Amino acid sequence: MRRPLLIVFIFLLFISFIYTNNRPLDNIKDKERITIEGVVKDKIEKDKYDQYKVEKYLVNDYSRKLDIKIGKIVKINGSIKSLDKMNFDDFNYGRYVKSMGYKGIIAIKRYTTIGENRFYTVLGKVKFSLRDTFRYLYKDKSDFINSLLLGQKENLTEQEKEMFSKTGTSHIIAISGLHTGVLCTMIAIIIKGINKFYKLLILTIMMALYSIMVGFSPSVARSIVFVVIMYMAIFLEEKRDGICTLSLIGTFLIINNPYIIYNTSFQLSFLATLSIIYFYKIINKYLKVGIISISLSANILTWPIMYYVFKGLPILFLVGNVIVVPVIGVIMNLSIISIIIFQFSVLISKFLAYLNKSIIIVVYYLLDKLAMTKLAYIEINNPKLVYVTFYYILIFSYMIYRELKIMKEQENGLQGYYKEY
Template sequence: MAGILSGSICPDGKTFIFPAFYFLSILICLSLYSYKKLFIFLILGLVFCSGYLLIQTRLSSDLPLHHISNYLDTKKIKLTGRVISFKKHHKIKYSTIVLIQSIETIGDTKKKATGKIILNIYGLSKTGPEFGDIIIFESSIKSIRNFMNPGAFDYQRFLKLKGIYGTAYSDTKKIKILTQPDQVNVFLKLIRKIEDLRTRYYDFISIHAKDSKSSTIIASLVTGKKEIISQDLRDLFSKAGISHLLAISGLHLSIVSLLFFNLFYRILSFSPSLTNSGRAKKIAGILSIFPLTGYAVFSGFSPSTQRAFIMIIVLLFSFVSEKEKDIVSSLSVAGIIILTLDPAALFSISFQLSFMAVIFIVAGVSVLKKYFLLQKTSVIAKMGLMLCITLFASLGTFPLTAHYFNIVSIIALLSNVIFIPVIGFIILPLGLISFVCFSFSPVFSILIINVCIQILSVSISILNFIISIPFSWSRVATLQWYEIAAIYLVFILIFLSLKGRKKLLPFIVFIIFLLVIVSFSTDRFQNSSNSNLKITIIDVGQGNSALIQTPEGKTILVDGGGFSDASSFDTGKFIVAPFLWQKGIWSLDYVILTHPESDHLNGLIFILANFAVQTLIKNHDRKNSESYVNLMRLCKKVNIRIWTPSTRADQLNLGPIKLIFYESPNEKFSYGYNNNSLVFKLIYNKFSMLFPGDILNNREKNLSNNTDINLDSNILLSPHHGSTTSSTKVFLDKIKPGIVIISCGRHNRYGFPHDKVLKRYKKFGIQIFRTDTDGAIFISSDGKHFSTKTHMVK
């Protein structure tokens, strides 16, 4: 672990690690003859170097010239590749991973190529590509892009660790399959049969189940297709602290192995010789591996399933070899195997959560043993043990869930106690039985599915009731590394105290004290810097979103970004909210919606639902869209005040900060959603910035011709993302900005910002910042002077 972490943080290439590797190897050989006490330390050093090298092979940028990364963000090219993954089904498409073999550019010859990409396939067809197929398709390859904001998830690195460097799009009818029937070997036939069964069972449930939410849970538990579960259902389970039940994990594999172990053991128990010799349990343990392997492969054998599978297999072998009491060694062996096969697993959230849960369970049970709390074998005692195990796992994982998901479930213990038996020991076995029966006895399978749906419907209703209880769950700001370390050190302190090991306690208390000082000093630094006005233009891709923080502590969010209504990507959930939580913000005094178009509105729905928002400021426009209706319904539900500035002018005073809203068309004289945008100017003594929304040239002309208003500003947020229909000469001449900030998506289909507009800005001597190249843009002002910085350092 130390080697992998070091290799990830401090990449070195070949200058240091290879000489160290060879030097240690020589010393190990010498120590066998003379200094045997140093042997173990030298071995640890060699293991460290191995971990360093393993992760470097994943993160290395020394890719061959014919690698697919050299053809990113270009025009369409013809690609040939092999499908190497199962399909992931989404609403209007499915995706798979393709290993590229060759490319052919227009008017060029065929070239060898290598590298993995994600291929998104639209359209339904029974003749679509399957696992192992060689396919030809045309597509431009889009590079993997991060949203460049502080604390944002590094999606590019996440996929790079998997060896994936781009994404492509195609229609199923435009994909040509080259694989011939005689080229499909036995292994491919088996894999395809499994994939076909998964898809047919998923379709079977989708057709016959009336309750879509419950049916997706059943399909996910049996087939591993967790991508089909709706975001609302995921959020519900997260708030209840049982989101781990929706994905195939160690819990599910443990339950499957336990069920089959008991089945095989009961059958073998009919033989007295096997029972008396103790071989019945060992044979049952070995036999359990086969159905466990079948379930793991059938469920898609995802990375999390692979890690859980390795862990269970190691534990089964330790049981068979009568070393089941040495759980720490078994856990260590599983970790070594997992990290050797996939060093990037160390950075996987599921890996961290799984191992932390097991470590806390082992430590907690050892404390119970010390105080003789495991001596009783009654039903009540066993129930108490299960309750304690759930508590230990919840305690071990809550700092990580708070860090990664910004949520703490107070009722997680209760939810796990209720729903682990329901989903693990009722729904999962029944789902597997329905799968076995659906091909030859569909009526019986449907009957079982309906029973599961009834149970799950009641369970979902109970969950909705539980999370509605005040303080049952809470959103939290992102925990920093030193805060997580302090929490785990407190747990270690308690554990050592209960175990009677007091030698290290003073040292641990001292480290905790230092971490608390770091935490408070960081908070003081942030608070002391609040004497300045802070404005952050957030990188939300093709859209707008900005955060204003006043010297007196007021927070204002202007728009929330958003993709089209057909997109499943929630800008508010995955970009804006994590940015706010990373800054320690969980309440907003004002949210301003400049106009109800998707690229400004859609991200606000999650924000209003998960942050304490006092007031929503919007224009007169209403839109008959699902997003706008949901936004208004949400305001009413959580009692958010709605304020609409007057059509002539209105002003919001926030201490030394003023927001002046300029004239906007009223309901009778609408010029369209973009032109009706709220236009406001932020003034802080001598500093000013204009937020014009997505207004077009005719609205710019009306504002420029109005002699009663002063548009002059230091900074301009580019209207309509730098389109040719905005940023007219007369408008720029009226504002006289020194800086313009363009919020736009990289390589967006609209071609924003347009070259003509960029030339116009340069002609006016305006300095240009862009979120697609600079990432988030930070503005700070004391009212006299201001500074501008970017997330991406040039």
């Protein structure tokens, strides 16, 4: 069998769907009083409330008067809302919360601090120090930098989010394989001269810490683990298969949380990666332009999700990605270098930030002009599931046909297992 891990992953997808479909999300009475204890792992400042991540719960402070520090071990008392009661129009928010790995949302009434976790305390201080330094250096463009490097896209304006959405470049404000690839490359260059084992160890530890700091969302988990496994294969000089690696990661994530299959971030992340792995070489064989081939291949399996979930299609996504993708690595590297140099020279750091901000301003200007083009984006008022189903049947039929053809060629000794991927 060519890819047994892929078969296991697909099998688990079906099992998870059967297990979770029409099953109550919880057995909690709506607005029931609850007391929990745990470590505050993150804090998100939203428009109307502050949200804390405490163990497996999201804790909302609607008063915005509480300032609970990351790393504190707290005892929280409040009311919990039943996830089954959290349906808004056609969006099942309760299932989305479950897909993120949380048991529920608590409206906090009061809390007491009972201890401290030094690991999360240090990590929290580093995160907010980075955020505040970026705000000092980049001013009005700091929210973009913080979304790019820290995953804090909640502070972006609706106009900015709409601009990225209409130009098909929303993936740059959500930490994905593009971001982790740039970070891993930068780390690998910095630690270039050391032993392979220690290089792999340092890379793995740093990416693990980074994933915890930015929030271990499905897309972050997928991208970081995928990149680390790929680097592990390179360092160990072993052959690697992207689809098997992706299937292995997906299998672990589904076993850990069956509801993750309903997470749009998980769906887009996995489908985009699978699409690039499978279709990139096929397309690039004819186009010979890497950035266009990657953009086209990534969208082959993700367009139906954007059509059905987001009710719209970015038609000029190729132009948007040609504008953004080539400079993302430059922007990220300059951002990191500027914040490192900030510790030694504020003047040099400000100069680098000025150069970086100039690039961002140009990118914003071009994307804004593109988003205003009438042909840039098509809104879908009433997306049909039957179209999505038919599309995926056609695409996956082609992929299966091609896999069977390759397997037959392998049997005849015409093609090696790793020749294509």
